[in-house]
Amino acid sequence: MERRRFLKVSAAMGCAASVVGCNSNSKSKTTGEPWAKIGESTEIKNVGEPLTDLGPSTEVAEEGSWTACLVNCGSNCPVKVITQNGKITRIDAHTNDGKDDYDTGDVPIRACLRGRSLRQRTYAADRLKKPLKRVGDRGHGQWEEISWDQAFNEIATKAKTLSDKYGCRSIYNNYGSGAYYGFHSKSCITLAMKMGLGGYLGSYGSYSWAQYGAAAPATFPRNGSTSGTPLSQLKHSDFFMGFGFNPFEMRMSGSGQQYDMLKAIEKAGKNLKHIINVDPRYTETGLGKETQWVAVKPGSDAALAEAMAYEMINSGWVDRNSKAWIDANCLGYDKTSLENKKAALIAAKKQDEADLIDVGENYHDYVMGVGKFTEKHDAAWAAPICGVSVSEIKQLAQDLMDAQAPYIVVGGGINRHSCGEQQCRALFMLPILTGKIGNPGVSNGLMPANSGLGGGGFANSASNNAHASISCFQWPEAIERGKDFTPETDGLRSVKPGEKLGTNIKAIFNMNGNTLLNQHADVNGTRKILEDTTKCELIVVVDCWMTASAKMADYILPDTSWLETDDIAGDSYASGELGYMTFMKAAIEPMYDCRNMWDIGLGLAKAWGKEQDYTKGKTRQEWLEQAYQGVHDRYNGKGLTLPATYAEAQKVGVVKKIAVTSAPKMAELANNTTPKADGTFPIYIYSMDYANKAKTWTPWKNSTAACDQITAIPKYTPAYTETKTEINEYPFQVVEYHTKGRTHSSYHNVAWLREVVQDAAWVNPVDAQALGFNDTQMITMTSPQGAIEVMIKITDRVMPGVVGIAQGAWYLGTGATDNGLGPIGSVDKGGCSNTLTKYHPTPVAKGNPQHTIRVKLS
Ligand code: SF4
Known part of the structure; x- marks a missing residue:
């Protein structure tokens, strides 16, 4: 073996050995091997690249392409992908180190352990290879491979039939945040939906905020x-x-x-x-x-x-x-503040507004009693x-x-x-x-x-004639009774006061997202709604991997990963004060029979007879160049020097500047x-x-509970779990957290990350002792909604009475087959925290109460 290749193999083995060594709970426990189970049960046979294959045995020149990690962590770190003979051999996360000079902004944009595992993620065993059509019951893991043409035609026909019958408000574009592309984003598909169906029911808000x-x-x-x-x-x-x-x-x-x-x-x-x-x-x-x-x-x-x-x-x-x-x-600290405002409104003949003010309902009086x-x-x-x-x-x-x-x-x-x-x-x-x-x-x-430097998108447009949106959390309820949603009952937006949505959701398009099941709430309850095919009659999922959500689809369309795709990525929404952009260049050819979002949008547009509207006679590459020129016009000369063409920009790879300076903001x-x-x-x-x-x-549901009321001033209100009955039966509160080993549910299928960051239930030693737990066992956490099995971690880094679990693990019912989910209501061996959570929209945002959970432990 050549020395260089030997070193790479050694390095890979050493890394694997060291990550296993990091995790004392990960192997050889009689109580279970959770890490092995995750890999085995989600694997699709005979797909994926063996991770020990590090490329050709003869020396071939390395090539490097700039790309970026586009998950929803708040950053879009640039990474350099090194290939040999068309295969990814390693990820270089240090090329863009900078001088670590905080004052000038010449600082490293260094990928975290997730971005560094992009090779494993791209070659994961559960990569989707071809369009799939469900042939058994929904969620039961039986699929057949079909051609792209068949997929486009059948999806387009069914969606159009539903749209014609129930209106385009019955077609729902589900929230999905698994890929922060600039150009090849889900908006390519939603554009085709606007053109082909007249529009779709949108969503507002996010599962995060x-x-x-x-x-x-x-x-x-x-x-x-x-x-x-x-x-x-x-x-x-x-x-x-x-x-x-x-x-x-x-x-x-x-x-x-x-x-x-x-x-x-x-x-x-x-x-x-x-x-x-x-x-x-x-x-x-x-x-x-x-x-x-x-x-x-x-x-x-x-x-x-x-x-x-x-x-x-x-x-x-x-x-x-x-x-x-x-x-x-x-406004509103004390009675005087409200009295003054009320008087001013009355003087201005704004009696309706004045009537909204209850001068006794002020912050000072509330706090002081x-x-x-x-x-x-x-x-x-x-x-x-x-x-x-x-x-x-x-x-x-x-x-x-x-x-x-x-x-x-x-x-x-x-x-x-x-x-x-x-x-x-x-x-x-x-x-x-x-x-x-x-x-x-x-x-x-x-x-x-x-910083907030934006990327470059597909600049074509069409109008959405649905003119309605629901909170991103409410779609399961909208499948059951969406036709009665109004602004006043369910926070329906973009409609007139009192107007009803008028239809239930009959079709869902779910792109790059796992909120169709895993990242939503009450997995068991949600599955029951989705598995009834008379309610929501069409579910289309576009993704790269066989996620828990993908398993609920009628059709799965395999997307290319961003290592196989050109794009123009901004720095995302929480990337800190340094601004940066990455002009991404595909490091490898599209794998298997995968297609990028623009091409999938094109396929659907064609099936709806809207090809010309979609392309306007231009190729994808021409649209991409146009997107780059838009970015160039926006940023060139404003702290960034950008090359004239996209091809030249791809050679540069990354540009950066301090985009938020303290003084203007203050x-x-x-x-x-x-x-x-x-x-x-x-x-x-x-x-x-x-x-x-x-x-x-x-x-919601005419509830009289304090947490379901809206008040003009801020007030502490106990959660719906804080009743005597629930506290007695489910004595532990749960705090979910974001683990370093995943971004939400993204990267869950990278086995190395599961080894490095333990998915375990953090239990305080006081509670562990009282329950007779030891630190090598699996425990079951049970809420009124369901049960999960997870390894325990006994630590005083969580307060007594509270259990900490990382959110984002992929749901896996007991006895699940490779591509299915297992029986509804069975113990979730994957440890998805949303098996425990409840569907209960909050009073104003109609948002997700993901951290309001009580459980018992056994
Ligand atoms: S997960 Fe976030 S921080 Fe980590 S590499 Fe990707 S973008 Fe960067």
Whole structure:
């Protein structure tokens, strides 16, 4: 064997050995071998490339292509793919290292362990090879291979029949975020759907931030969810407090938020006296950097915030330090604020708006338990709810009052609760009460601002005549009773008040997404709805791998991976302050009989007789060049120097610049804290929009539970799980987290990552001892919705009474066949957290309460 080849084989074996060594639970336990099971049961026989095949045995020149990792982690890291003889031999994640000069922006955009495993992912055993058609019952794993022409014709005919019969609102474009392409995105297919079917029912919101997206504009109408202060501003801060904010496990790219935060902490030095992480888990974002870990019960952060607010108000600190700022900038702190606003509305003859104001419903009175409120929201009230002691709550409030430049950030994990909107709004009150928003180093509580350089898309367009959208979480309910959805009952958008959707969902197109099953809620309940083919009559899935969602399809169309595809990728939505773009060049030819999204869109358009509308006489390459020219016009000369043509740009590969600088962002924030002359405010403690919805909307299923109500001011509300009966039967709360080994469910099928990052249920030693668990066993977690089996990890990095599990593992019912799912209701051996979750849309966002779970352990 040649020395070079020997070294590569040795390196691969060494890596495999070391990752196995990392995980003491992964092998040879009598209680099970979960890692082996994942691979075996999802494998499609006789497909995939053996991972030990490292290419040709004779020396051949290496080639390198720039591509990017396009999953939904918030970054799109560039990676260089090295090939020999048309096969990927390795991923080079260091070529774009930069000088690590934070001030100039010449910093590494280094892929994390997920991006570095792209070779394994591309050659995974469960790659989809040819179009597949379901031949047995839906979800039962029986398929036949068909030609592309047959697939296009049958899908187009069935979808058109349904659209003609029920209207194009019956055709649903499901949320999917597994591939952040610029050009070859799912929008190619949705464009064809607009042309061929007249349109489709769309969705709003996301499974990540639905409640956040409803809470942020209610409080800061001129800002979105990620309009917070850049993390680099931490260098000016003396106090950091993050609620469910965990970039060190979620935003791991070399230039991403974890890098920004680490560098800012280094620069702040001893001035940053407090680094406080509030989380039921001791996360990697703490882990040696923090000064304090505050273990809080899931879903109770709002109670902690209200008790801190009580201390700030009751001590007279707010009156002395921030009251004037609050009065000038915010609506609804106290009765006077609301009385003034109400009088102004009446004077302006806006009686309907004035009627939305209940002056007794103000934040001060609510927190202090005065006026119409009888309960003080003090530390003694909050401690049993949130699990933080009275003394620690008071100390946290005092530290915040003492801070000169407090940086508070509300992470996304806070919002994925049944009370998510309330949680976010209650926590935004902490920076508001300090009255320091707009100063250097101070945040407004929103997630940090990022670069946001966009990629280049397919610039063709058509109108969507459905003119309606539902929350991305509501589609199973819309299969059952969507025809009755209205804005007031179910948050239906883009229609007139009182208008009904008028049809149930009859067809689903699901592209690059696993929310058709795995990443939605209540897997067992969802399967029951989907397996009834008289309800939703057509399900089309486009993906690269046989995911749990793909197994629910009638037709599966195999997509090319992004290592087989040219594209123009931006830096995505949470990539930190360094902006970058990658001009991607396919490293290998399309594998098997896979086609890219543009070609799949073309095939469908042809079948609907819309080829000319779709192509406008241009080839894919010509459209791609046009997309590049759009990017060139947008960015060239504005901090980036871009080549004249796409081909030249592909040779350059990556361009980068610091795209968010602290000063403009802070100036913008400061401007936003100046009340406008028209009587609007930059900050709404009392939301007029929520007051209106409280008056006109009907709670889901006419529920009277507190978590299903809408209130004009932020209030702690207990989740629907927090009843005596449920607590007795299901004593453990669950906190889901984003593991380094996956991005949501993406990369689950890479066995190496399963070895490196253990998918285990984190249980506190106190609870493990009480239940007689040892650290080598599998345990079963059971909720009212279902049960999963998972390896235990006994650790004091999770608080007692709470179990931590990584979200995104692929569902696998007991006894599942290679391409099926196993019986509904059986124990999920794959450990998908959504086997435990419930379908219960939140009151405003109609979002997913993914983190509201109670279980029992056995
Ligand atoms: S998963 Fe995210 S951080 Fe990791 S390589 Fe991919 S884009 Fe980068």
